[in-house]
Amino acid sequence: QKEVEQNSGPLSVPEGAIASLNCTYSDRGSQSFFWYRQYSGKSPELIMFIYSNGDKEDGRFTAQLNKASQYVSLLIRDSQPSDSATYLCAPKGGGFQKLVFGTGTRLLVSP
Amino acid sequence: GAVVSQHPSWVICKSGTSVKIECRSLDFQATTMFWYRQFPKQSLMLMATSNEGSKATYEQGVEKDKFLINHASLTLSTLTVTSAHPEDSSFYICSARDWGGRDNEQFFGPGTRLTVL
Numbered sequence: 001q002k003e004v005e006q007n008s009g010p011l012s013v014p015e016g017a018i019a020s021l022n023c024t025y026s027d028r029g030s031q032s033f034f035w036y037r038q039y040s041g042k043s044p045e046l047i048m049f050i051y052s053n054g055d056k057e058d059g060r061f062t063a064q065l066n067k068a069s070q071y072v073s074l075l076i077r078d079s080q081p082s083d084s085a086t087y088l089c090a091p092k093g094g095g096f097q098k099l100v101f102g103t104g105t106r107l108l109v110s111p
Numbered sequence: 112g113a114v115v116s117q118h119p120s121w122v123i124c125k126s127g128t129s130v131k132i133e134c135r136s137l138d139f140q141a142t143t144m145f146w147y148r149q150f151p152k153q154s155l156m157l158m159a160t161s162n163e164g165s166k167a168t169y170e171q172g173v174e175k176d177k178f179l180i181n182h183a184s185l186t187l188s189t190l191t192v193t194s195a196h197p198e199d200s201s202f203y204i205c206s207a208r209d210w211g212g213r214d215n216e217q218f219f220g221p222g223t224r225l226t227v228l
Binding site (some may be wrong): 034041042043044045046049088096099100101102103104 | 145153154155156157160202204206210216217218220221222
């Protein structure tokens with residue numbers, strides 16, 4: 001079992017719709033969870049982090065965490081073509097609190 | 112947010128040569144830096160964790176003698192790919208942890224694209 005699992009996609013949504021990105025992880029010791037966005041040929045940029053069960057909202061983005069189910073998700077409301085990118089889920093854990101990245105989900109938002 | 116730079120942004124070298132990549136935290140002190148490698152259409156793979164003033168911790172399967180990491184100051188870490196071969200061609204990305212930031216955020220450099228001929 002991979003440490004972090006994400007559907008590679010692509011996930012296609014029309015402009016203005018809600019995009020739902022999901023991630024499961026295997027390490028129950030993970031305490032913090034990060035969502036990064038990566039455009040093609042660029043390095044990742046942080047979108048959100050969450051460490052408590054429940055929802056956390058930041059603008060058009062909502063992260064949801066369920067530690068019991070080892071599941072974290074990212075909702076993007078009012079999706080825009082500029083949101084088209086690969087979204088990486090990364091639980092944090094380990095001795096150096098290192099990030100473990102999933103394969104990422106490619107999101108395509110069509111105008 | 113905090114800024115991390117990498118140099119060079121891209122490099123082309125001949126097989127058998129060594130290449131050094133620098134990673135700098137510009138406006139914060141980074142006691143810990145991370146080096147990742149990303150092949151096309153794949154996720155980031157952590158290569159090693161670099162702590163200032165101590166030896167790097169390498170992930171399983173990463174050859175420490177081939178990928179030399181030095182973290183001599185709180186703002187600079189270097190990765191040297193020794194005796195590079197075409198299979199080492201990849202996108203190398205560093206990140207630095209801002210221990211004073213929110214939830215110990217990790218900021219990524221812009222990456223270095225290495226092509227070995």
